[in-house]
Each structure stands twice: as structure tokens, then as C-alpha cells.
Amino acid sequence: xxxxxxxxxxxxxxxxxxxxxxxxxxxxxxxxxxxxxxxxxxxxxxxxxxxxxxxxxxxxxxxxxxxxxxxxxxxxxxxxxxxxxxxxxxxxxxxxxxxxxxxxxxxxxxxxxxxxxxxxxxxxxxxxxxxxxxxxxxxxxxxxxxxxxxxxxxxxxxxxxxxxxxxxxxxxxxxxxxxxxxxxxxxxxxxxxxxxxxxxxxxxxxxxxxxxxxxxxxxxxxxxxxxxxxxxxxxxxxxxxxxxxxxxxxxxxxxxxxxxxxxxxxxxxxxxxxxxxxxxxxxxxxxxxxxxxxxxxxxxxxxxxxxxxxxxxxxxxxxxxxxxxxxxxxxxxxxxx
Amino acid sequence: xxxxxxxxxxxxxxxxxxxxxxxxxxxxxxxxxxxxxxxxxxxxxxxxxxxxxxxxxxxxxxxxxxxxxxxxxxxxxxxxxxxxxxxxxxxxxxxxxxxxxxxxxxxxxxxxxxxxxxxxxxxxxxxxxxxxxxxxxxxxxxxxxxxxxxxxxxxxxxxxxxxxxxxxxxxxxxxxxxxxxxxxxxxxxxxxxxxxxxxxxxxxxxxxxxxxxxxxxxxxxxxxxxxxxxxxxxxxxxxxxxxxxxxxxxxxxxxxxxxxxxxxxxxxxxxxxxxxxxxxxxxxxxxxxxxxxxxxxxxxxxxxxxxxxxxxxxxxxxxxxxxxxxxxxxxxxxxx
Ligand SMILES: Cc1ncc(C[n+]2csc(CCOP(=O)(O)OP(=O)(O)O)c2C)c(N)n1
Ligand SMILES: [Mg+2]
Numbered sequence: 001x002x003x004x005x006x007x008x009x010x011x012x013x014x015x016x017x018x019x020x021x022x023x024x025x026x027x028x029x030x031x032x033x034x035x036x037x038x039x040x041x042x043x044x045x046x047x048x049x050x051x052x053x054x055x056x057x058x059x060x061x062x063x064x065x066x067x068x069x070x071x072x073x074x075x076x077x078x079x080x081x082x083x084x085x086x087x088x089x090x091x092x093x094x095x096x097x098x099x100x101x102x103x104x105x106x107x108x109x110x111x112x113x114x115x116x117x118x119x120x121x122x123x124x125x126x127x128x129x130x131x132x133x134x135x136x137x138x139x140x141x142x143x144x145x146x147x148x149x150x151x152x153x154x155x156x157x158x159x160x161x162x163x164x165x166x167x168x169x170x171x172x173x174x175x176x177x178x179x180x181x182x183x184x185x186x187x188x189x190x191x192x193x194x195x196x197x198x199x200x201x202x203x204x205x206x207x208x209x210x211x212x213x214x215x216x217x218x219x220x221x222x223x224x225x226x227x228x229x230x231x232x233x234x235x236x237x238x239x240x241x242x243x244x245x246x247x248x249x250x251x252x253x254x255x256x257x258x259x260x261x262x263x264x265x266x267x268x269x270x271x272x273x274x275x276x277x278x279x280x281x282x283x284x285x286x287x288x289x290x291x292x293x294x295x296x297x298x299x300x301x302x303x304x305x306x307x308x309x310x311x312x313x314x315x316x317x318x319x320x321x322x323x324x325x326x327x328x329x330x331x332x333x334x335x336x337x
Numbered sequence: 338x339x340x341x342x343x344x345x346x347x348x349x350x351x352x353x354x355x356x357x358x359x360x361x362x363x364x365x366x367x368x369x370x371x372x373x374x375x376x377x378x379x380x381x382x383x384x385x386x387x388x389x390x391x392x393x394x395x396x397x398x399x400x401x402x403x404x405x406x407x408x409x410x411x412x413x414x415x416x417x418x419x420x421x422x423x424x425x426x427x428x429x430x431x432x433x434x435x436x437x438x439x440x441x442x443x444x445x446x447x448x449x450x451x452x453x454x455x456x457x458x459x460x461x462x463x464x465x466x467x468x469x470x471x472x473x474x475x476x477x478x479x480x481x482x483x484x485x486x487x488x489x490x491x492x493x494x495x496x497x498x499x500x501x502x503x504x505x506x507x508x509x510x511x512x513x514x515x516x517x518x519x520x521x522x523x524x525x526x527x528x529x530x531x532x533x534x535x536x537x538x539x540x541x542x543x544x545x546x547x548x549x550x551x552x553x554x555x556x557x558x559x560x561x562x563x564x565x566x567x568x569x570x571x572x573x574x575x576x577x578x579x580x581x582x583x584x585x586x587x588x589x590x591x592x593x594x595x596x597x598x599x600x601x602x603x604x605x606x607x608x609x610x611x612x613x614x615x616x617x618x619x620x621x622x623x624x625x626x627x628x629x630x631x632x633x634x635x636x637x638x639x640x641x642x643x644x645x646x647x648x649x650x651x652x653x654x655x656x657x658x659x660x661x662x663x664x665x666x667x668x669x670x671x672x673x
Binding site: 029030032033034037055056058061086088089123124126127128129278303304305306309311314315317319322329 | 381411441445446461492496525526531653656659671672
């Protein structure tokens with residue numbers, strides 16, 4: 001099987017989708033001529049022409065808004081917002097238009113649009129290039145939210161997102177673009193070419209939205225997470241020496257609650273982990289749902305490990321980033337009770 | 338750069354020229370040093386250098402008076418140095434240290450100085466533009482005769498909020514100068530690929546805002562245009578647009594593969610149009626000796642080296658510092 005970085009896998013998904021369906025078009029800042037600041041759309045303009053892969057002005061509101069119009073007509077826009085942090089000018093169009101078009105028109109008009117955005121920290125991006133805004137999307141009825149953690153998943157999930165009849169927010173953990181990142185910033189990074197999840201099937205395949213993946217089976221506790229934190233979780237579990245089941249959600253909405261609750265009911269202990277800030281984060285939703293379904297199986301309160309409730313700082317990033325040490329502490333705490 | 342205004346003022350004094358030379362050189366050398374520190378791993382993340390664009394901010398600062406305000410994007414180091422902020426504090430913010438203007442919490446794109454009326458570097462493209470109009474509103478409200486220089490790029494000129502700000506500024510006759518630093522590229526996208534009309538300075542016309550195109554490689558032309566715009570604002574005639582054509586020599590930020598333009602294009606600009614070399618030529622013609630210029634070079638080098646030393650010696654902010662300055666009062670929070 002070919003090995004790819006997450007960037008190449010995402011690019012490949014675009015190629016497959018564009019070859020299969022002439023209504024798929026790709027737009028965003030620097031995506032055409034330049035091929036994207038992270039190179040996720042490199043060569044698409046050359047291969048498919050400027051009508052199907054093109055540069056937009058720096059106008060996020062206009063980009064998302066025109067995307068909604070294109071999608072309502074029946075095109076399938078795949079939009080890149082250069083960083084998730086730049087989404088806010090376009091947020092109104094996502095919430096007020098994209099998410100609600102189907103409901104508002106009683107199903108007559110829909111918005112089959114994908115909005116891709118690099119998300120997360122760990123790259124010294126400070127407050128305007130490191131945020132994890134997933135909860136701003138999962139809070140909106142009508143949007144689906146996906147966060148892959150491997151190249152193979154990124155491709156399969158992106159193809160499923162493009163095929164989906166509703167608007168999908170596709171958050172790409174930028175710290176994972178070139179290799180898995182386990183939070184040990186001081187250790188040499190491993191490229192995807194040396195990692196089993198770097199193997200990506202050629203051609204068309206999808207990974208259904210709403211299906212989680214058990215990344216590591218275990219019996220003592222369950223660690224529920226997604227995106228970059230999947231790799232941090234695995235490192236923390238190895239270091240803690242506890243037999244923890246690690247679940248990668250892959251999609252936050254729709255959520256595969258069944259897989260999560262089956263695991264937590266089995267282990268009786270649960271830690272929820274995300275990079276985004278704690279308060280009103282997606283972890284709060286997870287904790288609420290899990291306690292509801294697993295209340296009588298829980299041996300300890302569910303703990304959350306998350307970003308601190310501050311803007312993302314420029315300095316002290318490695319303390320701020322919820323790395324393996326913090327995850328390990330939480331695992332040890334849930335094991336105590 | 339087809340259209341160009343020639344330097345009008347022939348009566349510029351040698352002292353003025355010397356001060357432009359000094360201020361532009363400070364920015365150039367500071368940015369070169371920042372580039373070096375970045376290469377050494379002392380600065381991380383984003384760092385947008387101003388090299389090539391020095392005449393824009395130096396020319397406009399020469400047109401400003403005490404109390405005038407300035408606000409800009411993430412490409413902000415030059416603006417801070419030109420308005421008299423301390424190079425040590427700027428460099429230490431780049432390295433994320435306690436001695437930085439935002440105590441290391443903001444980084445290259447996010448620094449401020451109340452003392453110098455510098456209302457920040459802003460990382461979100463276009464976000465500073467309505468803020469600039471708001472600052473000008475406050476000046477007008479206070480009737481203090483001040484103006485606000487609101488800087489943004491050619492790429493930022495396509496953000497919708499820019500035009501909301503234009504309308505409000507014109508409607509309320511705000512003393513704001515919208516300075517479009519047109520370096521002809523927004524990241525990897527040349528202006529023509531993203532912008533429907535070439536003449537961005539004319540985009541104020543439908544709002545009734547006068548605008549003009551200025552040669553941004555010529556500090557004297559910039560100063561002249563600045564004087565005119567400032568006078569317009571101080572007379573209570575409302576906003577003014579200056580589209581200043583300039584050029585950045587370096588990449589958009591430090592990790593720019595630069596595949597969107599040729600090396601020759603950059604080289605030609607540096608050789609034929611460099612703003613510092615132009616002033617240097619004028620100074621030599623005005624019989625300021627090489628010695629004097631060498632003395633300035635040396636003085637600048639010392640300032641810049643001192644800022645680099647400071648930025649290495651200043652400690653990282655204490656971890657507790659991350660929870661300060663979120664609200665006026667500390668709100669207790671769970672830390673895991
Ligand atoms: C809202 C938003 N969209 C996109 C970006 C990413 N971005 C940062 S700088 C830049 C180009 C801006 O170009 P221009 O306004 O011409 O300024 P220059 O960098 O040339 O000084 C882009 C697209 C951002 N920071 N904010
Ligand atoms: Mg520009």
C-alpha cells in the first residue's frame with residue numbers, strides 16, 4: 001500500500017472526488033496557483049483546471065457564503081479555510097445559512113459543502129494560529145464535525161464528507177500533517193512514512209461518519225479523544241503502564257456513543273481528552289453523555305484533560321499543551337478511586 | 338510598479354534625510370537579526386519581516402505628531418520601531434520572554450504600547466481596520482485633533498469589514514488614514530489573482546473617501562502624501578486613503594517556499610528601488626560623508642545587538658503569568 005503524509009492523503013482524496021464527480025470544486029485562499037499553504041491542494045489546479053480549483057480573495061465571509069449558494073444549487077464545494085482561527089469572519093454564514101438551509105426550506109434546499117480547516121496547536125502559532133474551535137461547530141444543529149488522526153482516516157473521512165448531503169466541518173490537526181505527534185516536543189519526530197497508519201489505500205474508499213475507532217484495547221480505563229490527542233493518549237498510556245482502552249472518535253457529530261459507552265461500561269473508568277479549552281468544550285458533552293449511559297458502571301468520576309481556559313499563549317507552549325504527563329496524572333487519578 | 342509619484346520635496350533638510358536613513362536602517366537591521374534568531378531556533382512560529390517596506394512607515398511617522406495613533410497587522414515590527422518603541426521589548430516578545438511587550442504571551446504578531454499610541458499588531462487579516470476607525474471616532478469625540486494611521490495589506494483590502502469601516506468612517510467623518518501597504522502579494526497570491534481592480538486607492542470613491550497612489554519605495558513621496566492626508570483629517574474632512582506601493586523582499590513569513598515569484602523580480606527591486614539606498618544616495622550627494630553614515634551603521638548595529646542579547650537573557654514568563662490579563666479580576670479555574 002502506498003505511504004502518505006496526512007497532507008498527501010487529503011490531496012489524494014480531493015483528486016479521487018474530483019475525478020469521480022464534476023460538481024466537486026475546490027476553493028480557498030492560496031489553494032489554486034500556490035497549492036495551499038500546507039500543500040493539501042498542490043497540483044489540483046493544474047490537473048483539473050482553474051474553473052474547478054481556484055484562489056479566493058481573503059474574504060472568509062464571502063468564501064463560505066458563496067459556497068452555500070453553490071451548494072444550494074447542487075455543486076459540491078470543498079472549501080479550505082487556511083487556519084481554523086480564520087473561520088470567525090465566515091462563522092455567520094456557517095451558522096445562519098449553511099447549517100439551517102435544509103430545515104428552513106423543509107428539505108427542499110440543502111448544503112452539501114465541506115469546509116476544511118487546519119486546527120490545533122503545537123506549532124508555536126500563538127493565539128491566532130493554534131485554536132481548536134470544534135465545540136463552536138458541534139454546538140450548531142445542522143453541521144457535522146470530523147477530526148481525523150491518521151492519513152488513512154483523513155482520506156476516507158474526507159471522501160465520506162464530500163459525499164455527505166449536509167455541511168461538514170473537517171478539522172485537520174495540523175500538528176499531524178507530517179507525522180504523528182505524541183506531545184514529546186523534545187524527541188525526534190516520526191514521519192508518517194515510518195508509521196503503520198501512514199499506509200493509505202489507493203483509489204476510492206470511505207470511512208463512515210459517526211464510527212469511532214478503538215485504537216488500543218484495554219480493560220482498566222477508557223480514554224476518549226480525537227485528533228492530535230490520540231497520539232498523545234497512546235504515549236501517556238504506555239508511560240503510565242495502565243491497561244487503558246483508547247478510543248479515537250473520528251467524528252464528533254454524529255457521535256458513535258455506542259462504542260464509547262460499551263467501553264466505559266466495561267472498564268468503569270474514563271478520561272476525556274482534548275486540546276481545546278476546558279469550559280464548555282466538547283469534553284463536557286462527552287462526560288454528560290457517558291455518565292448518563294454508564295452511571296451504574298462508573299467506579300470513579302469522569303475526568304477531563306483539556307487546554308487551560310486562557311488564550312493560546314506564545315510562550316510556555318509545552319506546559320500549556322495537554323501533553324502525556326497531564327494525561328498520565330489524570331489516568332492515575334481515575335485509577336485511585 | 339507602473340504609476341509612480343516622484344519625490345516632490347526638494348527642500349528636505351539633511352537632518353531629515355539622516356533621520357529617515359537611521360530609522361529605516363534600524364528596521365532593516367532589526368529584521369535581519371530577527372531572521373537570524375529565527376534560524377537559530379530562538380524565535381518560533383510566525384514571524385513576518387518588513388524588509389523592503391521600511392519607507393512606508395518611516396515616511397508616515399514623519400508626518401505624524403505626538404498623540405496620533407497607529408494600528409496595523411501582524412507585519413508589525415517596523416511600525417513599532419518607527420513609533421519609538423523599545424527594540425529590546427520587541428525582540429524579547431519575538432523570543433517569548435518576560436521582557437517582551439506582551440510578556441511573551443502575544444508573540445511577533447501581537448504587541449501594544451499605550452505610551453506610543455500603538456494599538457497593536459493583529460493576527461487576523463483585516464481585523465484592525467474597523468478598530469482603527471473606532472480609535473478615530475474616539476479622537477473626534479474628544480475633539481483633540483489627533484489622527485489614526487490604520488495600516489493593512491493589499492490582501493486585507495478584500496475583507497468585507499474593511500468596507501464596513503470605510504462607510505462608517507466616511508459617514509461619521511472620522512480622522513482616520515487608511516494606509517494600504519500594497520506589497521503586491523498576499524502570501525503566495527499575487528494581487529491580480531485575488532483582486533478585481535488594480536487600483537485599491539479608488540475603492541474609497543463610492544464612499545466619498547479620497548485616495549491616492551504613492552511610491553512606497555521613496556520615503557520623501559510617502560512623507561508628502563502623509564502630510565496631505567494628515568492635513569485633510571485634521572481639518573475635519575473625514576477619512577483619507579493612501580495606497581502605498583511597496584515590496585517585501587523576504588518571504589511572507591519565515592516558512593515561505595517563494596515559488597510564486599521569480600528571484601529576478603526580487604533582485605531587480607532590491608537593486609533598483611531600495612528605499613534605504615535611495616536615501617543613502619541623496620545623503621552622499623548632499624555631501625554627508627561616508628564616515629557619518631558608518632557611524633550611524635555602527636550605532637544601529639549596537640542597538641540591534643543589544644536587543645538580541647536582551648531577548649536571550651530575559652527569562653520566560655512564569656507559568657502563572659498565563660492566567661493573568663484574561664479578565665480584570667482573576668476568575669478561579671480548574672487546572673489539570
Ligand atoms: C482572517 C484571516 N484570513 C487569513 C489569514 C492568513 N493570512 C495571513 S497573512 C495573509 C496574507 C495577507 O496579505 P496582505 O494583506 O497583502 O498583507 P502582507 O502579508 O502582504 O503584509 C493571509 C492570507 C489570516 N491571518 N486571517
Ligand atoms: Mg500584501
